[in-house]
Amino acid sequence: MRWTRTLIPTLKEDPADAEIISHKLMARAGLIRRLASGAYTYLPLGFRALNKALQIVREEMDKAGAVEILMPAVQPAELWEKTGRIKDYGDTLMHLYDRQERHFVLGPTHEEVVTDLVAREVKSYKQLPINLYQIQTKFRDEIRPRFGVLRTREFLMKDAYSFDADPEGLNKSYQAMYDAYCKIMKRCGLKYIVVEADSGAMGGDISAEFMVPCSAGEALLAICPDCGYAANVERARPAPLPEAEGEMKPLTEKATPGARTIEQVSDFLNAKPKKLVKTIIYTADGEPVAALVRGDYDINEMKLARVLGREVETADAETVEKVSGAPVGFAGPVGLRIRMIVDQSVLSVRNFITGANKLDTHYLNVNVERDFKPTQIADIRFAVEGDKCHECGANFDIRRGIEIGHVFQLGTKYSKKLGAAFLDEHGEKHPAIMGCYGIGVNRIIAAAIEMSNDDKGIIWPLGIAPYQVEVLPLNLDMPQIIETAEKIYAELTQAGVEVLMDDRDESPGVKFNDADLIGLPVRIVVGKKAMEKGGVEIKLRTESKPQLVSPENILEELHKKIEIAGGAGGVS
Numbered sequence: 194m195r196w197t198r199t200l201i202p203t204l205k206e207d208p209a210d211a212e213i214i215s216h217k218l219m220a221r222a223g224l225i226r227r228l229a230s231g232a233y234t235y236l237p238l239g240f241r242a243l244n245k246a247l248q249i250v251r252e253e254m255d256k257a258g259a260v261e262i263l264m265p266a267v268q269p270a271e272l273w274e275k276t277g278r279i280k281d282y283g284d285t286l287m288h289l290y291d292r293q294e295r296h297f298v299l300g301p302t303h304e305e306v307v308t309d310l311v312a313r314e315v316k317s318y319k320q321l322p323i324n325l326y327q328i329q330t331k332f333r334d335e336i337r338p339r340f341g342v343l344r345t346r347e348f349l350m351k352d353a354y355s356f357d358a359d360p361e362g363l364n365k366s367y368q369a370m371y372d373a374y375c376k377i378m379k380r381c382g383l384k385y386i387v388v389e390a391d392s393g394a395m396g397g398d399i400s401a402e403f404m405v406p407c408s409a410g411e412a413l414l415a416i417c418p419d420c421g422y423a424a425n426v427e428r429a430r431p432a433p434l435p436e437a438e439g440e441m442k443p444l445t446e447k448a449t450p451g452a453r454t455i456e457q458v459s460d461f462l463n464a465k466p467k468k469l470v471k472t473i474i475y476t477a478d479g480e481p482v483a484a485l486v487r488g489d490y491d492i493n494e495m496k497l498a499r500v501l502g503r504e505v506e507t508a509d510a511e512t513v514e515k516v517s518g519a520p521v522g523f524a525g526p527v528g529l530r531i532r533m534i535v536d537q538s539v540l541s542v543r544n545f546i547t548g549a550n551k552l553d554t555h556y557l558n559v560n561v562e563r564d565f566k567p568t569q570i571a572d573i574r575f576a577v578e579g580d581k582c583h584e585c586g587a588n589f590d591i592r593r594g595i596e597i598g599h600v601f602q603l604g605t606k607y608s609k610k611l612g613a614a615f616l617d618e619h620g621e622k623h624p625a626i627m628g629c630y631g632i633g634v635n636r637i638i639a640a641a642i643e644m645s646n647d648d649k650g651i652i653w654p655l656g657i658a659p660y661q662v663e664v665l666p667l668n669l670d671m672p673q674i675i676e677t678a679e680k681i682y683a684e685l686t687q688a689g690v691e692v693l694m695d696d697r698d699e700s701p702g703v704k705f706n707d708a709d710l711i712g713l714p715v716r717i718v719v720g721k722k723a724m725e726k727g728g729v730e731i732k733l734r735t736e737s738k739p740q741l742v743s744p745e746n747i748l749e750e751l752h753k754k755i756e757i758a759g760g761a762g763g764v765s
């Protein structure tokens with residue numbers, strides 16, 4: 194491809210709305226342009242990179258035994274009503290109506306559609322297992338799309354759905370997808386970790402997320418540097434804190450006018466937040482439940498929901514007043530007559546401060562067991578910096594990560610609701626056992642750029658680079674230069690190498706800057722100085738100095754460089 198025949202509108206300045214490096218560089222290198230909030234056009238370079246990632250995903254899915262289909266983006270709302278997810282998704286779901294006022298949604302995912310398909314077409318155990326996948330545009334009406342292509346309303350997903358006759362089959366299907374995802378991440382040049390994920394209160398238990406650790410990520414991860422344990426902080430289990438010892442002081446009531454929050458109370462009483470215990474009232478299926486955690490930690494509602502086996506909601510002010518006898522901000526465990534789930538961290542404080550279930554009043558010197566009896570002690574908080582790994586005791590590293598993929602054992606949740614049942618060899622009917630497996634393809638591109646760049650621009654991993662090589666003829670007024678560049682361009686193209694030639698009549702400075710910005714793995718410069726020494730210059734994007742090579746040996750030298758570039762990425 195010649196630069197003058199394609200569209201690569203590079204920019205000198207970062208777009209005003211770009212907060213993260215991948216967004217800035219994708220705009221500046223002319224990969225994307227914003228159409229509306231959370232909607233981007235992929236320009237030729239961006240589209241080529243996206244297609245490279247798609248091709249890798251497709252190849253690995255096919256190798257793993259999944260078969261490709263294509264389901265409609267527009268789905269009947271009726272299917273979403275059957276599974277109840279029309280409510281769960283709320284405003285994230287985009288609704289539309291056709292001319293006959295029939296109700297449709299733009300699919301954010303396709304469990305409903307694929308399960309409905311299998312319910313109609315798969316009747317016998319002989320047709321199982323089967324894993325159907327597609328690459329399709331999905332829609333989510335995000336409140337605040339941001340971070341370029343990392344969080345958009347419209348995105349490309351590879352989603353696969355496995356159907357098995359028994360749990361062993363599901364395990365096999367899940368493992369095949371897990372292994373395929375590792376290969377995909379590696380081939381895309383992504384340095385990744387696999388973390389234990391949270392599947393929500395009601396979800397299946399086994400799921401994992403494929404994450405690229407980087408500061409732009411939205412997920413918070415707890416990673417153990419010693420034993421390799423890694424989990425989303427929502428899921429991560431910190432090691433229990435040492436239990437407090439020492440003398441229990443007498444329980445004392447203390448006036449705390451106007452002090453409700455941890456900060457206000459700790460300021461007023463001149464006590465550190467870790468000497469306080471928070472009591473938060475939730476409702477679970479209408480039943481009020483108190484959750485307690487040390488004042489410097491936060492309650493993790495996902496964990497609380499798992500302990501209770503039910504979804505939880507923060508109780509409204511009226512409920513709080515009814516169960517605690519005091520306005521919001523003064524609830525405490527002493528004398529509270531509802532179920533109390535107490536985080537293990539509470540056991541690490543002696544003589545703590547809590548609300549006294551009375552306006553403008555707190556208790557000092559509260560102690561577990563002496564002053565109140567927990568219904569259950571559990572892990573219901575988020576892991577934070579300073580927590581230790583429950584497996585080996587090393588300190589967790591808390592890092593951000595971009596979620597690229599998710600593998601998930603669904604079980605029979607959808608097959609039961611949508612009637613995807615099969616007959617076994619004895620003629621008995623069973624719901625198919627499902628797994629689902631997603632990859633955000635656009636995120637592969639953004640994560641690769643987040644991971645691999647410098648102050649000059651993108652450094653593409655070879656596997657998803659829009660082109661492998663850029664040829665830069667300088668001094669276009671010299672016929673010998675044009676001739677040599679054209680010869681190299683033709684020879685490499687002939688050999689199946691993907692080449693971009695910057696044939697613009699621009700200064701060497703402009704061409705070099707743009708070459709660094711768009712960041713193709715290998716650069717070949719055809720210029721006056723090198724020609725006088727009888728050669729052309731070749732270098733990797735990651736190398737600082739070029740190497741002088743004879744134009745006759747260019748293909749051989751290029752293959753050496755490509756081999757180095759290919760070996761650079763993909764370490765997990």
Ligand SMILES: [Zn+2]
Nearest residue numbers: 417420582585
């Ligand atoms: Zn560990």
